[in-house]
Amino acid sequence: xxxxxxxxxxxxxxxxxxxxxxxxxxxxxxxxxxxxxxxxxxxxxxxxxxxxxxxxxxxxxxxxxxxxxxxxxxxxxxxxxxxxxxxxxxxxxxxxxxxxxxxxxxxxxxxxxxxxxxxxxxxxxxxxxxxxxxxxxxxxxxxxxxxxxxxxxxxxxxxxxxxxxxxxxxxxxxxxxxxxxxxxxxxxxxxxxxxxxxxxxxxxxxxxxxxxxxxxxxxxxxxxxxxxxxxxxxxxxxxxxxxxxxxxxxxxxxxxxxxxxxxxxxxxxxxxxxxxxxxxxxxxxxxxxxxxxxxxxxxxxxxxxxxxxxxxxxxxxxxxxxxxxxxxxxxxxxxxxxxxxxxxxxxxxxxxxxxxxxxxxxxxxxxxxxxxxxxxxxxxxxxxxxxxxxxxxxxxxxxxxxxxxxxxxxxxxxxxxxxxxxxxxxxxxxx
Amino acid sequence: xxxxxxxxxxxxxxxxxxxxxxxxxxxxxxxxxxxxxxxxxxxxxxxxxxxxxxxxxxxxxxxxxxxxxxxxxxxxxxxxxxxxxxxxxxxxxxxxxxxxxxxxxxxxxxxxxxxxxxxxxxxxxxxxxxxxxxxxxxxxxxxxxxxxxxxxxxxxxxxxxxxxxxxxxxxxxxxxxxxxxxxxxxxxxxxxxxxxxxxxxxxxxxxxxxxxxxxxxxxxxxxxxxxxxxxxxxxxxxxxxxxxxxxxxxxxxxxxxxxxxxxxxxxxxxxxxxxxxxxxxxxxxxxxxxxxxxxxxxxxxxxxxxxxx
Numbered sequence: 001x002x003x004x005x006x007x008x009x010x011x012x013x014x015x016x017x018x019x020x021x022x023x024x025x026x027x028x029x030x031x032x033x034x035x036x037x038x039x040x041x042x043x044x045x046x047x048x049x050x051x052x053x054x055x056x057x058x059x060x061x062x063x064x065x066x067x068x069x070x071x072x073x074x075x076x077x078x079x080x081x082x083x084x085x086x087x088x089x090x091x092x093x094x095x096x097x098x099x100x101x102x103x104x105x106x107x108x109x110x111x112x113x114x115x116x117x118x119x120x121x122x123x124x125x126x127x128x129x130x131x132x133x134x135x136x137x138x139x140x141x142x143x144x145x146x147x148x149x150x151x152x153x154x155x156x157x158x159x160x161x162x163x164x165x166x167x168x169x170x171x172x173x174x175x176x177x178x179x180x181x182x183x184x185x186x187x188x189x190x191x192x193x194x195x196x197x198x199x200x201x202x203x204x205x206x207x208x209x210x211x212x213x214x215x216x217x218x219x220x221x222x223x224x225x226x227x228x229x230x231x232x233x234x235x236x237x238x239x240x241x242x243x244x245x246x247x248x249x250x251x252x253x254x255x256x257x258x259x260x261x262x263x264x265x266x267x268x269x270x271x272x273x274x275x276x277x278x279x280x281x282x283x284x285x286x287x288x289x290x291x292x293x294x295x296x297x298x299x300x301x302x303x304x305x306x307x308x309x310x311x312x313x314x315x316x317x318x319x320x321x322x323x324x325x326x327x328x329x330x331x332x333x334x335x336x337x338x339x340x341x342x343x344x345x346x347x348x349x350x351x352x353x354x355x356x357x358x359x360x361x362x363x364x365x366x367x368x369x370x371x372x373x374x375x376x377x378x379x380x381x382x383x384x385x386x387x388x389x390x391x392x393x394x395x396x397x398x399x400x401x402x403x404x405x406x407x408x409x410x411x412x413x414x415x416x417x418x419x420x421x422x423x424x425x426x427x428x429x430x431x
Numbered sequence: 432x433x434x435x436x437x438x439x440x441x442x443x444x445x446x447x448x449x450x451x452x453x454x455x456x457x458x459x460x461x462x463x464x465x466x467x468x469x470x471x472x473x474x475x476x477x478x479x480x481x482x483x484x485x486x487x488x489x490x491x492x493x494x495x496x497x498x499x500x501x502x503x504x505x506x507x508x509x510x511x512x513x514x515x516x517x518x519x520x521x522x523x524x525x526x527x528x529x530x531x532x533x534x535x536x537x538x539x540x541x542x543x544x545x546x547x548x549x550x551x552x553x554x555x556x557x558x559x560x561x562x563x564x565x566x567x568x569x570x571x572x573x574x575x576x577x578x579x580x581x582x583x584x585x586x587x588x589x590x591x592x593x594x595x596x597x598x599x600x601x602x603x604x605x606x607x608x609x610x611x612x613x614x615x616x617x618x619x620x621x622x623x624x625x626x627x628x629x630x631x632x633x634x635x636x637x638x639x640x641x642x643x644x645x646x647x648x649x650x651x652x653x654x655x656x657x658x659x660x661x662x663x664x665x666x667x668x669x670x671x672x673x674x675x676x677x678x679x680x681x682x683x684x685x686x687x688x689x690x691x692x693x694x695x696x697x698x699x700x701x702x703x704x705x706x707x708x709x710x711x712x713x714x715x716x717x718x719x720x721x722x723x724x725x726x727x728x729x730x731x732x733x734x735x736x737x738x739x740x
Binding site for chain 1: 613
């Protein structure tokens with residue numbers, strides 16, 4: 001139990017948030033514009049200007065896809081704390097977490113859609129599904145998840161939409177449209193909605209485990225790639241999703257949470273910070289297990305991939321980006337500055353952003369070791385090499401996908417009542 | 432002979448009549464508009480125009496004689512195999528590493544036969560260096576698609592676009608493939624490659640007046656490939672661009688009585704091909720030898736490409 005009076009540093013500074021918010025919007029706008037150049041290249045020239053190819057068939061976009069979908073699954077599971085487990089402290093950020101999950105899901109779908117060779121045939125994932133393939137299940141699971149997420153989000157924001165109907169301008173118009181005429185906000189109806197949300201959330205948890213576990217299983221099931229081929233792979237994916245999604249949420253709540261200067265808001269940031277720290281520890285444990293077992297077993301096909309991560313051309317990605325910026329600094333911040341919102345948010349930001357390096361280090365090293373050593377020089381050409389660095393076009397499209405996800409979030413945050421706290425929820429007293 | 436003719440004829444006819452019936456049914460209907468691109472596309476019309484291969488068109492092979500080239504024997508074997516129903520054939524390949532000199536002719540003839548673009552290769556030849564200077568030897572290992580009996584690549588396809596045929600060849604349907612490249616990661620032999628839509632003559636200088644230059648080279652590169660017996664003109668963003676591609680034992684050649692491109696181009700006669708179900712043929716004889724091995728036997732993929740050591 002803490003004293004009810006917060007010190008100044010424990011409250012979120014309104015000025016700082018304003019500046020950061022502005023910077024974020026400028027960055028996203030720039031990202032959208034330059035990313036669009038890459039998008040045009042992708043549409044006009046197909047996969048011509050991409051550096052992935054035959055020997056390393058999956059690159060930045062696949063990593064970007066599992067990165068974004070992990071953020072979505074993580075944010076969604078955090079929202080389950082509100083709607084399923086009804087943890088009061090989190091109630092204020094349930095809608096925000098759902099919006100994050102929705103935005104990153106769309107970004108992820110865009111990323112994997114850009115990656116396939118025939119974008120126009122993607123419908124075949126639904127109409128000609130091979131349920132014997134892990135990947136065959138994906139379109140179905142994502143479809144279900146998207147529907148569930150949308151309905152859940154709508155039910156969660158509906159009462160606030162009703163309250164916003166009186167507003168003028170776009171917000172009011174949007175609110176009047178999106179309520180779809182369902183304007184009943186009697187206590188009875190709200191209670192009923194809460195029950196529905198609980199049911200949807202309860203379906204959502206196994207669904208999120210299923211789809212993100214399956215993303216891990218796509219890799220785990222490939223017997224030809226010893227580095228991926230492990231029962232631990234789907235588990236690491238899930239923990240990584242929770243970690244990165246939770247970390248992102250710490251940052252999001254800090255910057256865009258409801259009534260930013262309120263004590264409650266800081267408390268939530270601190271609470272997420274503690275959860276993220278625990279998840280970070282678990283993630284490090286799993287990674288440690290994966291790396292050491294692989295190295296100690298000394299079977300070259302697997303240990304070579306690990307050595308590539310630790311000491312290969314891109315060793316800096318692992319040691320500096322992942323270990324340094326993604327683990328050590330955030331861990332220190334979360335341990336020693338656990339009650340300073342801006343540092344908890346910074347830790348969350350660092351973990352969430354650098355997690356792309358974890359995803360890249362899953363996808364690329366598994367492919368960058370030749371299955372038959374002689375192939376290295378047997379017949380070379382574009383796409384027939386075992387070294388990979390994303391091309392400019394790939395980076396731009398990746399930036400575009402992330403910017404689309406961020407834009408959806410920003411627009412949702414502005415035009416929808418996701419950061420509004422209803423009075424009956426305010427009654428909750430913390431701890 | 433007549434068996435095969437019937438088989439091929441009927442499949443073609445069934446297809447054509449099906450399409451006609453279908454068109455009649457929906458003719459004038461709203462769906463007709465959706466079908467228009469299909470009707471006017473090159474592939475559809477050429478498919479109609481192209482007659483089914485006649486068994487009589489199979490090349491004439493001289494009778495058996497002493498000292499004949501193994502290619503002649505294999506072609507005779509092939510002709511016999513083609514008389515059997517599809518499901519009784521088991522196309523297999525044997526590569527004698529003692530005879531391979533590492534000339535890469537098979538790689539090149541394969542690229543020419545299948546009009547492969549940059550980044551796509553069906554049959555690279557790997558070089559292994561054994562020993563240390565001055566006692567060095569080199570071993571050359573051509574690596575076509577293994578046409579596994581237990582292929583790890585087919586089950587992972589999310590859209591059922593690849594499968595093992597009854598004659599053992601692993602087929603990809605380019606029209607169904609969405610280009611997700613999961614199969615490429617799943618193949619333990621890296622036998623599948625991705626067609627990113629590149630051309631060898633990119634950045635080639637234009638030279639319209641002479642016998643060299645971009646136009647003439649381009650003309651060659653956009654000629655259709657005949658993977659799996661269908662015509663695949665190389666058009667922008669159209670299959671096989673954007674698809675996973677791999678060796679198919681030159682199915683379009685063997686079904687017309689010709690040996691795969693890599694077999695006929697092998698200067699050392701190191702590559703053998705035939706129906707392993709026929710115990711009298713050369714390939715079956717060679718597979719039965721004790722010095723035979725397969726790549727990554729431990730994976731249990733049961734390749735149908737054998738190596739003689």
